[in-house]
Amino acid sequence: MDKPKVVLGVSGGIAAYKACELLRRLTESGHDVRVVPTASALHFVGAATWSALSGNPVSTEVWDDVHEVPHVRIGQHADLVVVAPATADTLAKAAHGLADDLLTNTLLTARCPVVFAPAMHTEMWEHPATQENVATLRRRGAVVIEPAVGRLTGVDTGKGRLPEPAEIFEVCRRVLARGVAEPDLKGRHVVVSAGGTREPLDPVRFLGNRSSGKQGYALARTAAARGARVTLIAANTGLPDPAGVDVLQVGTAVQLREAVLKAAADADAVVMAAAVADFRPATYAAGKIKKKDDQEPEPIVLVRNPDILAEISTDRARPGQVIVGFAAETDDVLANGRKKLARKGCDLLVVNEVGERKTFGSEENEAVVLGADGSETPVPHGPKEALAEIVWDLVTRRLG
Numbered sequence: 001m002d003k004p005k006v007v008l009g010v011s012g013g014i015a016a017y018k019a020c021e022l023l024r025r026l027t028e029s030g031h032d033v034r035v036v037p038t039a040s041a042l043h044f045v046g047a048a049t050w051s052a053l054s055g056n057p058v059s060t061e062v063w064d065d066v067h068e069v070p071h072v073r074i075g076q077h078a079d080l081v082v083v084a085p086a087t088a089d090t091l092a093k094a095a096h097g098l099a100d101d102l103l104t105n106t107l108l109t110a111r112c113p114v115v116f117a118p119a120m121h122t123e124m125w126e127h128p129a130t131q132e133n134v135a136t137l138r139r140r141g142a143v144v145i146e147p148a149v150g151r152l153t154g155v156d157t158g159k160g161r162l163p164e165p166a167e168i169f170e171v172c173r174r175v176l177a178r179g180v181a182e183p184d185l186k187g188r189h190v191v192v193s194a195g196g197t198r199e200p201l202d203p204v205r206f207l208g209n210r211s212s213g214k215q216g217y218a219l220a221r222t223a224a225a226r227g228a229r230v231t232l233i234a235a236n237t238g239l240p241d242p243a244g245v246d247v248l249q250v251g252t253a254v255q256l257r258e259a260v261l262k263a264a265a266d267a268d269a270v271v272m273a274a275a276v277a278d279f280r281p282a283t284y285a286a287g288k289i290k291k292k293d294d295q296e297p298e299p300i301v302l303v304r305n306p307d308i309l310a311e312i313s314t315d316r317a318r319p320g321q322v323i324v325g326f327a328a329e330t331d332d333v334l335a336n337g338r339k340k341l342a343r344k345g346c347d348l349l350v351v352n353e354v355g356e357r358k359t360f361g362s363e364e365n366e367a368v369v370l371g372a373d374g375s376e377t378p379v380p381h382g383p384k385e386a387l388a389e390i391v392w393d394l395v396t397r398r399l400g
Helices: 014-028 047-054 070-076 088-096 102-109 122-126 128-139 165-178 214-225 253-266 308-314 333-344 384-399
Strands: 005-010 032-037 080-086 114-118 148-151 157-161 189-195 199-202 205-207 229-235 245-250 269-272 279-281 302-304 322-329 348-353 364-371 376-383
Touching (some): 032 047, 080 088, 080 165, 114 165, 122 157, 308 322, 322 333, 348 384, 364 384, 376 384
Antiparallel strands (some): 148 157, 199 205, 348 364, 364 376
């Protein structure tokens, strides 16, 4: 079979060196990659490096190999175009249809999915011109992933850092797997919660659960690859931030509730994949609770945590908002799931069986997605991203 053809565009920014790692991941996973740098990108990484790593010729000019009409053919034959890093200049040219080099010509002729991974200083990213250009590209169907927050050039720190190459690769892989040029979640804002809340008992102990956050992260990555603006509210996961996702870190159920309510205010869909503690200790011990000889420990009194899923399902922040919940059950899985769906009032409920060596911490999942309309969608055992795709399929149908 022919290898999927990927065009890797590289703009002139200091993060260009990271694109070497992205190129390696693409080639080693069986993709035929043609690197198309801008002239300024070659000041950071030379043409010989790109050619050696990709096994394909490298050029910035439309005048090279004119008989092959590269300014048209490269884009026409591509299965995916990814620009990483995408500078403010490249985003502006792409948004306005300028074509003064081989990369911008390729972007105009491509009829395949296009992914931009921006990287620039915070002030440049936040400038209204850049934001309007990003909005234009997204409206046209391009996937523009959000830059990461971290160390920038020099001593500066902020939003604008190129996401890690491994995470950009995951976005590219998901976009390629879907094989459609028009992302179905473009223009949508979705909120996903992930991980497990921890309720502190004293400075060193807490009540928690086994949730790893992997399913929530798969949902966030998949939504980003389908063109959504994604807010991920992560509770105690320890996982790397997905590319193109705004990540908010929380610890307790109360903190999670505050973050969800704020983020859901303008969200089209909210997926509550986090395992939220039902109870928390009624009191918090300021010092470590000591073990006393020949004495039984004092009972721990618990109080209820807020029911976030029921709250956002009952008081929706905007008309047409789709709410998805998760139900982890150990017995009578479907019966308990149906009761929970009716009790919570959400649109969809993902029900799965959990326990020792089941679901928690695993790379796979198996579930049934119950709908408030009476529908049942079984999801066979497989990667968590497969379940994520089905969840978003069901959400997009309800979003119209």
